[in-house]
Amino acid sequence: xxxxxxxxxxxxxxxxxxxxxxxxxxxxxxxxxxxxxxxxxxxxxxxxxxxxxxxxxxxxxxxxxxxxxxxxxxxxxxxxxxxxxxxxxxxxxxxxxxxxxxxxxxxxxxxxxxxxxxxxxxxxxxxxxxxxxxxxxxxxxxxxxxxxxxxxxxxxxxxxxxxxxxxxxxxxxxxxxxxxxxxxxxxxxxxxxxxxxxxxxxxxxxxxxxxxxxxxxxxxxxxxxxxxxxxxxxxxxxxxxxxxxxxxxxxxxxxxxxxxxxxxxxxxxx
Numbered sequence: 580x581x582x583x584x585x586x587x588x589x590x591x592x593x594x595x596x597x598x599x600x601x602x603x604x605x606x607x608x609x610x611x612x613x614x615x616x617x618x619x620x621x622x623x624x625x626x627x628x629x630x631x632x633x634x635x636x637x638x639x640x641x642x643x644x645x646x647x648x649x650x651x652x653x654x655x656x657x658x659x660x661x662x663x664x665x666x667x668x669x670x671x672x673x674x675x676x677x678x679x680x681x682x683x684x685x686x687x688x689x690x691x692x693x694x695x696x697x698x699x700x701x702x703x704x705x706x707x708x709x710x711x712x713x714x715x716x717x718x719x720x721x722x723x724x725x726x727x728x729x730x731x732x733x734x735x736x737x738x739x740x741x742x743x744x745x746x747x748x749x750x751x752x753x754x755x756x757x758x759x760x761x762x763x764x765x766x767x768x769x770x771x772x773x774x775x776x777x778x779x780x781x782x783x784x785x786x787x788x789x790x791x792x793x794x795x796x797x798x799x800x801x802x803x804x805x806x807x808x809x810x811x812x813x814x815x816x817x818x819x820x821x822x823x824x825x826x827x828x829x830x831x832x833x834x835x836x837x838x839x840x841x842x843x844x845x846x847x848x849x
Contacts, residue, residue, distance in 0.1 A: 603630055605827060608637035609645025609658035611757030612680070612774065613812050615781030616843050617658060623839060624830045631823055639756040642726070643667070649815060655824045657815040661726060671818045677831050678845030679809045680777035682730050683796035684789035685761075687770045688714075693790040696735035702771055703741035705748055710769055719763045719772035720745055720753045727757070731773050734791060734808055761786065775810050776844030798846040812845070 605624065607617045614636050621634030640648055645657035646667050663674060684694060691710070701707035702716045709715055721727040723746055732739035745751060752767070754760035757774060761784050764772035772786075776796060779786055788796045791808075800806035814831060816824055830836055837847050 608654040610660040611639030681796035700737040700741035717767040
């Protein structure tokens with residue numbers, strides 16, 4: 580663990596202990612695009628659980644960071660946007676997928692609703708630097724090592740090729756987290772970025788999801804197979820977690836939580 584990461588975890592642990600001293604607190608952390616939904620689920624849970632005083636959703640740690648925070652006791656619940664890797668699995672943990680949300684293109688423009696994969700690739704590479712009306716395309720990238728960069732490249736071979744070019748272009752905007760990417764996409768006129776329906780809805784973002792080659796990024800389209808790109812979301816807890824945490828996990832599986840998830844851009848399995 581790097582020096583900077585050790586400092587960050589130290590600060591998070593201090594914050595966590597402060598909340599714990601104030602009363603029974605549900606602490607959640609992990610992948611950024613799940614945090615808005617976790618806040619909504621946590622608030623609904625707190626209202627119905629007399630033993631819990633508050634919820635503390637930590638700033639984005641990413642999937643690996645959320646798992647490390649769970650191991651360190653900084654959070655009670657970790658959320659990830661991918662299955663756990665072999666080295667991340669623990670025999671004393673339980674993991675379950677609570678929903679999937681479409682992953683796709685977003686823009687600050689309100690009049691763009693569809694792009695072809697070829698158009699996206701041309702914008703990424705700089706071959707086509709403007710929208711049809713002449714406004715400059717402002718691409719918001721994610722780090723090369725980030726899962727969202729891989730998800731983006733998997734949308735089409737030409738997009739994957741153009742992403743490699745985009746990361747070599749000087750002066751490109753690179754957002755470290757899901758929230759940073761949404762912030763930049765909102766801030767930049769004529770932006771072209773990626774994110775999930777879950778983040779946009781749960782956080783009330785002023786961004787438009789864009790269909791790719793006429794496939795709409797909606798939970799309904801995921802369900803019928805007409806749209807293929809999504810992030811799966813997992814909750815990870817310890818087997819020996821206190822009753823409060825076990826109750827929260829049970830709540831996430833409830834019909835009330837399902838309604839919250841579906842209202843905020845998730846496809847929930849049976």
